[in-house]
Structures are given as C-alpha cells and as structure tokens.
Amino acid sequence: MAIPKKIIQFFDKAKVKYDVIRHRTVYTAYDKAQTLKVSQRIIGKTLVLRVDNRVALVLIPANKNLDKGKFKKIAKVKQMDFVNEVWMKKNLKGTKIGAIPPFGNLWRLPTFIEKSLLKEPRIIVNGGDYNWSIKINPTSLKKLIPDLTVGYFAKIKK
Numbered sequence: 001m002a003i004p005k006k007i008i009q010f011f012d013k014a015k016v017k018y019d020v021i022r023h024r025t026v027y028t029a030y031d032k033a034q035t036l037k038v039s040q041r042i043i044g045k046t047l048v049l050r051v052d053n054r055v056a057l058v059l060i061p062a063n064k065n066l067d068k069g070k071f072k073k074i075a076k077v078k079q080m081d082f083v084n085e086v087w088m089k090k091n092l093k094g095t096k097i098g099a100i101p102p103f104g105n106l107w108r109l110p111t112f113i114e115k116s117l118l119k120e121p122r123i124i125v126n127g128g129d130y131n132w133s134i135k136i137n138p139t140s141l142k143k144l145i146p147d148l149t150v151g152y153f154a155k156i157k158k
Contacts, residue, residue, distance in 0.1 A: 003127045004094040016140035021133045029062030044125040046102045051077040057104040060114040064154035074151040095128035114154040
C-alpha cells in the first residue's frame with residue numbers, strides 16, 4: 001500500500017523534509033525498532049484515545065507506556081480509554097489499525113506528543129501501513145501539527 005497519498009500531499013503542502021522507510025511487516029513499535037536496528041526511544045507509537053467526549057491521537061516513544069494520571073492532567077480530562085478498532089476503521093480511512101500516523105489534524109483530532117520525542121534529532125512514526133514508516137525531524141513534526149500539545153505523560157516500561 002505504501003504511504004497514503006493524503007499523507008504525502010500533507011507533507012508536501014507544508015514543505016517539510018521527511019524520509020519514507022520501507023521495512024519488513026511489523027505490527028508493534030518494538031518490532032519496528034528491532035527491524036530497523038534503532039533505539040525504541042526514537043520510534044513513536046500512536047495511541048488513539050477517547051478523552052471525555054472526543055477522540056485524540058497520542059504519540060509516545062516505543063520504550064514507554066502511557067502514564068494515564070499524568071496524561072489526564074495535561075489533557076484536562078476526567079475520563080479516557082482506548083478507542084475500539086471499529087471506530088478506527090470507520091473514521092481513520094486509508095490507514096491500517098496499529099499503523100495510524102500521528103497527524104491528528106488530518107482527521108480534525110487533537111494531537112498530543114510526549115516531550116522526550118521532541119528532544120531526538122530524528123524520530124520514526126507510523127506511515128499508515130505495516131511496511132512503511134516516516135522518518136522526520138521533530139521541528140518538522142511541530143510545523144505539520146501547529147496545535148500540538150506537548151508534555152511529559154509517558155513512563156519507562158518495566
């Protein structure tokens with residue numbers, strides 16, 4: 001399938017630099033890091049969450065888990081849970097479940113990012129398919145998502 005045209009056009013319109021990476025089929029951020037032989041801390045995994053009465057995309061490093069308490073404070077929400085696959089298939093068309101790109105503004109969804117990812121020189125995020133990813137500079141990511149909410153809301157996996 002490659003990277004969906006909608007995403008490529010989104011990048012080109014914003015005039016940001018990025019690299020498309022083709023790799024073997026992977027279903028987890030951990031497997032992507034192993035396949036690409038890179039640190040898990042530069043692999044972004046996209047979580048799709050229902051926060052109160054809306055849906056949001058959350059990007060955290062592969063070596064961390066979401067700290068729900070910290071996230072609720074940053075997002076200023078009382079309730080949160082993961083969105084089910086039926087909702088994702090219906091509303092995030094053109095991307096595969098588990099390979100959702102973190103560009104919430106493509107679907108009019110708020111986007112949150114773990115601040116530690118922005119400290120890396122390059123990060124690798126989902127490209128919408130199990131065989132394709134996008135390598136991007138965090139500065140370009142912030143340019144692509146102007147209303148990005150940044151904070152510390154992930155914790156190292158135990």
